[in-house]
Amino acid sequence: MQEEISQRIIRNLSEDVAFKANDAATYKALYEVTQQQLNDILKIIESNEELKTKFEEVKGQTNDSK
Numbered sequence: 001m002q003e004e005i006s007q008r009i010i011r012n013l014s015e016d017v018a019f020k021a022n023d024a025a026t027y028k029a030l031y032e033v034t035q036q037q038l039n040d041i042l043k044i045i046e047s048n049e050e051l052k053t054k055f056e057e058v059k060g061q062t063n064d065s066k
Contacts, residue, residue: 045051 045055
């Protein structure tokens with residue numbers, strides 16, 4: 001009886017850890033993709049003076065509205 005309970009505990013804990021690890025890996029992947037997209041956008045903005053000026057203008061307007 002005790003052995004069966006111990007095995008079930010171990011199995012349940014293993015499943016819980018696997019689910020949490022999967023969640024963590026998913027969030028990490030989402031973070032990495034988002035970070036890459038933001039880096040790409042930043043490179044585009046920085047490569048074009050007109051876009052950079054417009055970005056700063058909009059950023060200033062956004063900050064003023066807070």
